[in-house]
Amino acid sequence: DHWAGSQEGLVNIFCFSGDETADRFLEKYKPIHLARNYEFMYLILLNQRFSAIQYLNKISESFEYTRKEKEKLNLMVSKLKTVFSFSVVSDDQLYQNLYTKMYSLLDIEHLLQDIYDNEEQVEMLQNHELLENEKMTSRFLFGLSILSFFSVLVDAAGYFDRINVLQKISTPLSLVCLLSILIFYFVWWIKYRLK
Numbered sequence: 439d440h441w442a443g444s445q446e447g448l449v450n451i452f453c454f455s456g457d458e459t460a461d462r463f464l465e466k467y468k469p470i471h472l473a474r475n476y477e478f479m480y481l482i483l484l485n486q487r488f489s490a491i492q493y494l495n496k497i498s499e500s501f502e503y504t505r506k507e508k509e510k511l512n513l514m515v516s517k518l519k520t521v522f523s524f525s526v527v528s529d530d531q532l533y534q535n536l537y538t539k540m541y542s543l544l545d546i547e548h549l550l551q552d553i554y555d556n557e558e559q560v561e562m563l564q565n566h567e568l569l570e571n572e573k574m575t576s577r578f579l580f581g582l583s584i585l586s587f588f589s590v591l592v593d594a595a596g597y598f599d600r601i602n603v604l605q606k607i608s609t610p611l612s613l614v615c616l617l618s619i620l621i622f623y624f625v626w627w628i629k630y631r632l633k
Contacts, residue, residue: 443540448480476536479527483540486523490549493518497556501563508564515557523550584623 439452450472454461493515500508525541528534541547601608 441536441539443480443543448476448540450476475533479533479537480540482527483537483544483546486546487544487549489518490523490546490553493553494549494556497553497560500560505564505567508560512557512560515553518553519550581623581626584619584626587619 439450442449442451450468452464452468454464493511496511497515500511503511523546525538525547526534527537
């Protein structure tokens with residue numbers, strides 16, 4: 439009684455022993471047993487294999503995906519790992535041994551390892567993307583704070599003519615404040631553009 443398998447099929451080769459009871463089991467019960475139990479197990483393995491290949495293909499195209507599509511792909515890969523990928527299916531040693539051998543023959547373990555490795559790369563790209571977005575947001579907020587500071591100084595410059603000591607130079611002082619803020623903002627903008 440020998441088992442073999444590949445992506446194209448699962449084979450159980452046996453020969454009659456000459457014992458009437460054993461031969462009747464092999465001829466009548468075993469084909470039904472194979473169709474009911476092992477065929478389903480083989481289909482589960484094929485599903486794991488082809489799902490893994492499909493996800494590997496999607497992961498390889500993930501550079502072109504939007505952030506939402508990447509999140510959806512991550513969810514699908516997590517579902518594959520937690521719901522559809524497993525190495526133990528039975529506490530019956532006969533079923534489990536066959537499943538383990540077929541799992542190895544179909545090379546599912548290596549496919550899943552490739553998914554884990556590629557998933558780490560996609561995660562690294564997402565983290566880089568998030569970091570870039572964070573930097574851009576902080577620069578934008580810095581620019582807004584400079585504009586707010588500019589607004590405060592312009593408002594303060596309006597009060598220079600109300601202070602007796604500064605009345606004579608209030609207009610030039612207001613212009614100096616305004617120009618210094620504009621120059622500072624312009625230099626900051628140029629540095630931002632050069633990065």
